[in-house]
Structures are given as C-alpha cells and as structure tokens.
Amino acid sequence: MSFEPKILGIACNWCTYTGADLAGTTRLEYPQNVRVVRVMCSSRINPSFIFRAFQLGADGVLVGGCHPGDCHYNTGNLYARRRLATAKKILEFAGIEPGRFRVEWISASEGNKFAEVVEEFTNQIKNLGPQMKLKIQEP
C-alpha cells in the first residue's frame, strides 16, 4: 500500500475555508489527505500547534489565510505572516524538512487555487515520505 500522508490543514474562516467550500461546490477533485480545521483568522494560529501537529503524527501542515491586506480583521494575517515565518525558520534549523510546513494565501474566490495547492502539497509530502523525526512513537 503506498504511503498516504496525514496533513493538517488550518484554514481561516473568511477566505481559505470559503475557498475550500467553493472548490467543493464546483466539484473540483483534489486529494483527501488534508484534514481541515477552521479558525476565524490565520493569526489565531499558535506556532505550538504546528510543533504539536508534527509530534502527533502529521506528515505535513498547510496553513491558509486571506491575502495580506485583505484580512477580515484588517491586520490579523500580517501578524500571522511574521509569526509563521519564524516558526518555519525554527523547524528548518531543527532539521525538519522545510517542505513539510507551508503557508498559502487563498481567497474566498480561489477555489481552483485551493485544489491546486492541496494537490501540489500532498504530492510534495508523498515524496518526502512519512515524518518520523518529531513524531511521538510511544507515550
């Protein structure tokens, strides 16, 4: 059986989640590996969620938010951009493959983009293989 990655997707309610809905209503096909969690804004994301996700067995983490400048709450994603960029640098220096964590700005009308990003990211994770470094093996 080929490797089916487990990917945690965190999508902001106003843009990315709506975009994902659009991908669904327009019957676009994309891999089923991304398990989406909805947050009100990308700035809700505590970088510890990312680290914890990898510990709990996620092979990849995909974060989606509104385009900078278009945040429903004006400035949320501007803070999130800085915060998540720092988290990415930390994972990289710790030795985790940089391709495992990605941040994308996907608006509510970009159903196509959502499907494309999910497809591309899932393939990328499939190539990287299962994430074993941070994964907790035994409690």
Add this chain to the structure above:
Amino acid sequence: MLKKIVIDEISQLTAVLMEMGTLIAPVKEISGHNFMEIADPGQVDLDFYNTIMSPKSAFFPQKEDFVRYKTAEKLSAAETVLLDTKPVFLFGVRPCDVKSFQIMDIHFNHAGIIDPYWHHRRESTTIFGYAFDLDKPVDPADFYNTLGISASDPEGSDIFMVKKEKELLLKSITHKGEKLLAQLSALTSATSGDEQYYEEYLQRGKDYKTRFTSVDPEAIALELEDVFENTDFWKEISSACLSCGVCTFVCPTCYCFDICDDTLFSKGTRRRVWDACMFTDFTLEASGHNPRTQVYQRLRQKFCHKYSFHIRKYGVISCVGCGRCTRSCPVNIDIFAFVNIATRAKWYQRL
C-alpha cells in the same frame, strides 16, 4: 577480603560486571561526569571528583513507567511494567552519596509504606563505594565531613574502593560484597602492605576536613523553627534565587515526585517523574489556590524541610554535604551557608 586491580585495566573488571548484570558507573561527558548504564567497558572513567547528577537515579529514576493502558479497554487489561530482574552494580559511588541512600531508605524502604520499585532495586544492587582522593584538594562547596561522613567512609557500601597510586584496592564490607568479590577473577589478591595502606587511608579520611567545623542537627532544626515567621529574613536570602529546580534535581536526598498519565490517542502510560518544591506550580491546588506563589516561600520550604522538619520527623538531617546544589546553582547560592546565617553561626564556624 581485600583485592586489587590496576586502574588502567579497569575495563577488564567492568566487562565482567557487564556480563553478570547491569553496570552503572561514572562516564565523562562534556558537562562533567555522570552515572550511566554502561554499554562499552572502556567508557568507565574514575578520574573525577564527583558526578553532576547524584546516583539516586539508580534506585529512583527520573522517569519510571508503572502501567501501560489502552483507553478503550478495561482497567484490568492494563499491563504493569515489569521490573528488570538482572543484578545491578553501582560502581564508583562517593561515601556521601552512599549515605544518601540510607537517608532515602527512610522514605522508600522502611516500615509503613515500602516502595516496591525502590526496594527491588536496592535489593538487587551491589554498591561499589569509592573513597575521595585524599591527595587532591577538597572542593570548596562540600561539607560531608562536617555532617559525620568521612571522605573514606565505607558505611553502606557492599564493596569499598580506595585508590593506591596506580592501583585500586577493593575491600568487601558486607556479605553480599564478599560473595561478589570472591567471584571476580579479574582481580588479584592484595598484599599485606595494601592492607595497611587501606586501614591508614580510612583513618586519614576522617581528618580530611571540609568546611564548617561541626554541625548539631537538633540546634539547626530549633533555630530554623524560630526564624520561620521572619519573612524579611527569607525575602532577603531568596533575592537571588531563580526558583528553577536544579538544586532539587542534583540533590541525592531530594525525593519529591509527581505521578502523571501520559496518553497519546488510545495508548497511555502511568509514570512517576521527579518534581521539585522550587517549581512555581508545585503547590498549585485543584481549586486554583497556590499557597506558595512567592520565591521566598518556596525557598523557605526547601531549607526548612531539609534542615528542620526532616530532623524533627526522622531525627536525621536531609543532607549529605555533597555540594552539588551549590556547584550547580545558576546563581551560585550556597545553601548550607544560608542555613549557617539562619542559625546565627552559633554552633559552628567556617574554616
């Protein structure tokens, strides 16, 4: 029985011990020496003053799993983690640390409640005590002699080791030690000159002075009780304290622990881990109330537990003067010197 071995050939002895069971001995690391389960007989290094972490983890490990369970199943289906039944050899323990095991026995191994894990490990371990090197200067942080433990005190060890130039003399102290020593063919018999050297060494050890001339535990206990309510005093001496927890973790006679259930999805382990009264949330109650939120309250608790309450309750001071707390403290707090100040230096003077 007295036997000996050339120190450079110690790996012959350690190899034999490794075959007979589990060997725990000092190993050199970047930060200093520490006791470890030996995988390679050549790893053992006896060229040290004392280890950073105390050897209490041989009997009371920092993490100890008790029960493994699955959340969907009945409690009765949980499996108990079985203890290793192999004999254990704890090699190279300084006299103050050997004494600490006896103090810890009060809590884990005496009538009333016996901790089966501690008890089992104590029974299956043979302790190779190791006298301090009397030709080297004493560490300024130590005061074991002042507490009645000499630098070459064989009490509590099963086999006691003394350095003689390039050789190591090993003497059996208990019946367990004698039986083991007889089996170890890697050792050679000692000469009568060695016997004399050993006896003299034990005598010399009694005169190997550490700081502070003498200590009267009852007097300290009384004084600390007197000064307990003096908040200003405690605030003053705790002004540098970070309340981190290092002193507790390196101390051979600290024994607080926490039991936690670590569950990951449907599998979990109930385990015991070390805890420290210096941690901010040590006394955090389920209601949210915490009686010791200030650093001075926690520091006062630590001092008074070890130097007052313990003496009142068990008649023994909860300290062996190994000096680890002082050496490892990030802000160089000298715990016993503070006890000194607290008790107004009436009963002992600094050397």
Add this chain to the structure above:
Amino acid sequence: MIRFKQIEERLKKEAKILLESGEVTVVLAYGKGYDEKHPMPYAAKKIADVEDLVFNEYCNHNMARYLVRYPQGTKIAIAVKAADSRAVVQLIQEEKVKRDDLVLLGIPIHGMKDPRTGEVIDGKTTCGMYTPVLYDVLLNDDVHGHKISPYDVLAKYEAMDKDERWEFWKKELDKCIRCYACRKACPMCYCDPCFIDQSKPKWADKAPQSPGNMMYHLTRFHHLAGRCVDCGECSRACPVNIPLYLFHKKVAKECEEMFHQKAGMSIEDKPVLIDFRVEDSDKILE
C-alpha cells in the same frame, strides 16, 4: 588593562549616592558568593549593603531578570553590561518596567569569564557587544575593538545537512533534565503560568525524554523570537551544558534578516512579533 576593582569602587560610590538621596529603593548588582569565581546576584537596599557589592570577571548574571519581581513603580538602579542593557530595553518595550523608574549603571566591559571553562566570554556565546545600549551612568571607559559578529558561530550548523542538524539537536535536547533553569535565568521569561506548566491544554508531558523536551525547547525558542538579547545566561545556567545559545542566535539572526530589527536596541521599537510592516514580503515564508 581591565580594571575590575575600579569598576567595583565606582559601582559602590554610585549605589551609595542613589540610595542616600532616595532616588532608588534598591540597587541590583553583584555580591560575594562562596568563592571568588562564584559571585551572586545581590540587591542592595540599605546604605550598609553597599559595602557588600562586588564586581569581577565572573559577574555574568543578567540582573534584568529580577526587574519583574518588583512591583511596578519601584525605583530601581541596575548594573548592566551590554546584553543586560538590551534586556532592560526589551522589557521597557514590552511595558514590564518604565524607563523613568530605572537608573542604569552601564558597565562597558570585555573580558568576562565563564567560571565553568575559564574562557573569556565573547560573541561566540553572547551578543558580541561590549558597551551598553542604554545607560544613565557609565562605570568604565568605553571599550573599543573586540568586534566579532555574534552569528559567525552559526556557520558550521547552517552548513550541515538537515538530517545532520536534526541528529545534533536531538542528541543535545535528549540531555535535558527539565530543570527549567534556562527559563528562570532568562530575563524575558516572565510568563506566569509558563506554557509548559499548563495542564489545560497540556502541551508536553513532564518526563525528561525526547517528545516533551523537543516541545518545550522548540516552543521556547519561538516564544523568545525577536526578544532574546543573546546574553547567553540560559546556556550558562544549564547543568548539562546544552548549547541553547546556538538556536537562540539563529532565531535572532533570522528575525533580524526578515524584520530588519534587533531585539532590545531602542526603547522606541516595538517587539517584532507584535508588530508588522505592510511592506513585509511573502518571501519570508519560503
């Protein structure tokens, strides 16, 4: 010629003046420890305490960590070296202390030593600056030269292959005994409760083994991003010698490159992660 004795004399003089005039109620500096190589942090409150003040090459402690213990509004004089002054500036940025409540006794110095190794402390394990960035009084002449970039030491680790780096950090962080000395020694770790103490949610377990250790340290590195002033105290406090300063330096370097701001340099700055610029580029997410 480093004149530690002269700095000590000037420190005592300034402290006496400040306490006598009532301008401050406490002077945070250094006092005698159990021997020469192990001075202790000391808070002088009475004029008689001033005599016990000490300054020598082992006075490495970052006194800024004690500032948050005093109620807001307490007038405090604090002896600061370069990184310590940056920590004070950072605390002012984060509104934990007010500039007006502090008198900074700056000590420009190069030649501080680590008591564990006897080595001179320089940019390899610290911020590489030797003159305080903020001060009211200087207790020594300005120190010139000795410029060494604080990030040079990272080159070796950045050049490593990611798997090699993972092995390195796993080995180092497995040594951690979860004593939390690093957290307590850090001037910026003042959160009560700290995330690691929380049980709802439980971020990591208490056992000193890999998963909990990783979670604790990686999260701590993130919580200090853009706030760490590279004083190196965390690594000096660690009883098992984990080179935490390496990771903190890397995060500080990345934050400097991404956001063009260094931690604790000016009291007018805002900490980088509670700020944004519209011109922040998406490139930082690559």
